[in-house]
Amino acid sequence: LSGRFNEIFQQLRRRGKLSEADVDAVLREVRLALLEADVHYSVVKSFVTRVRERAVGHEVSKALNPAQQVIKIVHEELINTLGEPDRLNLSGPKPRVVMMVGLQGAGKTTATAKLAKILRSQGERVLLVAADPYRPAAVKQLQTLGQQIGVDVYTREGVKPPDLAAQAFDMAQKSGVSAMVIDTAGRSQLDDALMQELQAIARRVPVNETLLTVDSMIGQEALHIAEGFRDSVKLTGLVLTKMDGDSRGGAAISIRSVTGVPIKYLGTGEGLDALESFDPRRLASRILGMGDMIGLIERAEAAFDQQATQDQAQRMLAGQFTLEDFAQQLKQVKKMGPLSQILDMMPGGMGQAARNIDPADAEKQLKRTEAIINSMTVAERKNPDLLNASRRRRIASGSGTDVQDVNRLIKQFRETQRLFKHIKKTGGRGLPRLFG
Ligand code: GDP
Ligand code: MG
Numbered sequence: 001l002s003g004r005f006n007e008i009f010q011q012l013r014r015r016g017k018l019s020e021a022d023v024d025a026v027l028r029e030v031r032l033a034l035l036e037a038d039v040h041y042s043v044v045k046s047f048v049t050r051v052r053e054r055a056v057g058h059e060v061s062k063a064l065n066p067a068q069q070v071i072k073i074v075h076e077e078l079i080n081t082l083g084e085p086d087r088l089n090l091s092g093p094k095p096r097v098v099m100m101v102g103l104q105g106a107g108k109t110t111a112t113a114k115l116a117k118i119l120r121s122q123g124e125r126v127l128l129v130a131a132d133p134y135r136p137a138a139v140k141q142l143q144t145l146g147q148q149i150g151v152d153v154y155t156r157e158g159v160k161p162p163d164l165a166a167q168a169f170d171m172a173q174k175s176g177v178s179a180m181v182i183d184t185a186g187r188s189q190l191d192d193a194l195m196q197e198l199q200a201i202a203r204r205v206p207v208n209e210t211l212l213t214v215d216s217m218i219g220q221e222a223l224h225i226a227e228g229f230r231d232s233v234k235l236t237g238l239v240l241t242k243m244d245g246d247s248r249g250g251a252a253i254s255i256r257s258v259t260g261v262p263i264k265y266l267g268t269g270e271g272l273d274a275l276e277s278f279d280p281r282r283l284a285s286r287i288l289g290m291g292d293m294i295g296l297i298e299r300a301e302a303a304f305d306q307q308a309t310q311d312q313a314q315r316m317l318a319g320q321f322t323l324e325d326f327a328q329q330l331k332q333v334k335k336m337g338p339l340s341q342i343l344d345m346m347p348g349g350m351g352q353a354a355r356n357i358d359p360a361d362a363e364k365q366l367k368r369t370e371a372i373i374n375s376m377t378v379a380e381r382k383n384p385d386l387l388n389a390s391r392r393r394r395i396a397s398g399s400g401t402d403v404q405d406v407n408r409l410i411k412q413f414r415e416t417q418r419l420f421k422h423i424k425k426t427g428g429r430g431l432p433r434l435f436g
Contacts, residue, residue: 016059018066023055026070030288037250037287038219043257051077063301075294078284081253085278086237086262089208095127095172095180097205100239101198101229102213104186107241107267109138111213112183113145114267114275120151124179128153129168131161131201132185142183149272161185162200169205180205190225195232202233211264213239214251222251223258230259241267244274248287321420323381323413327373330366371399372409384410 027048034044051074060069090096098115102108109132116126128146130153132138139155146153154168165182172180184201187194202210212235214222229235240252243266252263263278285294373381375398380386387395387410396403 018055018058018060018069020056022066023052023070026067026074027052027055030071030074033289034250034253034287037248037289038222038254039250039287040220040223040254040258043223043254047077047081047253047257061301064297068297068300071288071293072297075284075288075297078253078287079280081257082278082280082283083256083262085280086264088264089236090124090179092206092208094176094178095169096178096208097169098179098181098209098211099198099201099207100181100183100211100213101233101235102186102239103190103215103225104188106186106213106215107239108186108213109141109145109183110270110272111211111239111241111265111267111275112142112181113149113151114272115211115265116146116151116179116181117149117272118275119179119181120149125177126151127168127172127177127180129165129180129182130155131164131182133157133159133161133164134185138183138185145272161197162204165201166204190228195229198233209236210234211237211239212261213241213267214255215242216240216247216249216251216266217242217245218251220254223254226255226259226261230261235259235261237262237264239265239267239275240278244268248289249283250287252283253287321417323373323376323384324378326413326416327370327381330370330373368399368401368405369409372396372401372406375399384413 030051031044031048034047035041039047051070054077055070055073058069058073060066061072064072088098100108100112100115112128116128120126128142128151130139130142132142143153143155154164154171156164156167159167161184168180168182171177182201182205184198185194198210201207210233212226212229214225216222218225226235226238238252238255238261240249240263243249249266255261256263263280263283266276266278266283268274268276288294372395375395376387380391380395387406392403392406392410396406399406
């Protein structure tokens with residue numbers, strides 16, 4: 001509990017604007033987190049600069065400490081950078097055409113089938129086009145997937161991809177297909193022949209969407225690949241695959257911020273249902289890798305009744321802090337959720353102190369303290385001087401605790417009260433020593 005007061009005290013002391021030192025301390029960690037998430041270093045650099053400009057001098061919300069405030073700004077800026085979720089553009093005359101592009105192994109064919117499944121569930125009549133004539137196995141793979149989801153696959157042996165796409169389009173038009181997804185060939189690296197082929201397809205059929213599929217596991221290289229495709233074909237969206245692996249998905253920020261291509265889907269598994277619409281908030285939290293620190297910050301803010309806290313702070317400094325206020329504090333902590341969950345949400349460095357706390361113990365103590373205060377009369381809460389031995393015994397038995405527990409709480413309370421009196425006298429100077 002004294003930790004909780006410590007925190008409040010810090011808020012009192014640190015209210016105001018974020019200093020350069022506040023911001024830089026957090027940004028050092030953020031920089032590392034982004035690099036670890038495989039965000040390209042040039043993108044990290046410009047991102048950090050942007051956040052720094054925004055954060056220094058920013059008002060610290062009363063519910064947060066400065067570090068939390070900086071993280072909140074980082075998270076918001078990350079969401080801005082990732083951009084709003086962008087729906088698939090399926091407007092215009094039918095059939096609407098989606099062309100899937102990307103390097104070999106990126107997950108293109110799998111994503112093609114997953115997308116077809118989604119489109120079909122939305123009521124579209126879908127046709128898949130196997131435009132990878134160089135590898136018979138690739139055509140077979142799409143046919144098998146098509147069978148699994150019950151969608152027709154257009155293939156013609158020995159026909160070049162642009163002609164194949166044009167033939168498929170004709171057939172689709174005649175047979176009332178509303179959406180056609182073309183699975184194009186990939187290469188193990190960027191090359192001109194591949195790009196020319198994609199351009200040729202785009203000349204033969206009216207393409208609504210050109211989706212670049214990128215493996216999220218390839219790291220910093222992702223940016224280079226995206227730039228290569230962007231320079232040759234007009235990309236309209238990004239599908240980031242294999243997000244079920246270790247990758248934190250930093251490629252998404254690199255690609256989005258450098259190319260401006262919106263992220264549309266995330267592949268999250270080998271199964272054909274594992275394609276998720278992109279959610280910038282969730283991806284931002286994952287890229288930052290801060291456990292659910294972000295969730296914690298949001299909950300702290302929500303739970304914090306700013307006015308009540310201000311009043312309380314005033315009373316504290318006037319030396320009028322009562323056990324009633326103490327009980328209020330407990331309620332606020334409880335509003336944030338179970339302690340064990342709150343402790344779990346703290347990431348490595350920041351949760352160091354928290355890690356030494358046994359959440360079950362802390363929870364028990366919190367409950368005990370609350371029970372003790374609840375067993376006091378209003379008069380006793382306002383004036384603990386009334387608490388003689390017999391009253392303490394009554395409170396202990398009423399709250400199912402020991403007299404020792406009651407004594408300890410009162411002692412803690414007295415210390416806190418003394419502390420606030422001291423703050424008032426000295427204006428806060430020389431205090432950090434008291435907290436050791
Ligand atoms: P393509 O060469 O770009 O067409 O890639 P494929 O669609 O053939 O996928 C290559 C491999 O990656 C296959 O083994 C897929 O099952 C696998 N794969 C594709 N997407 C995902 C994904 O989101 N998660 C996982 N775990 N595996 C994926
Ligand atoms: Mg393929």
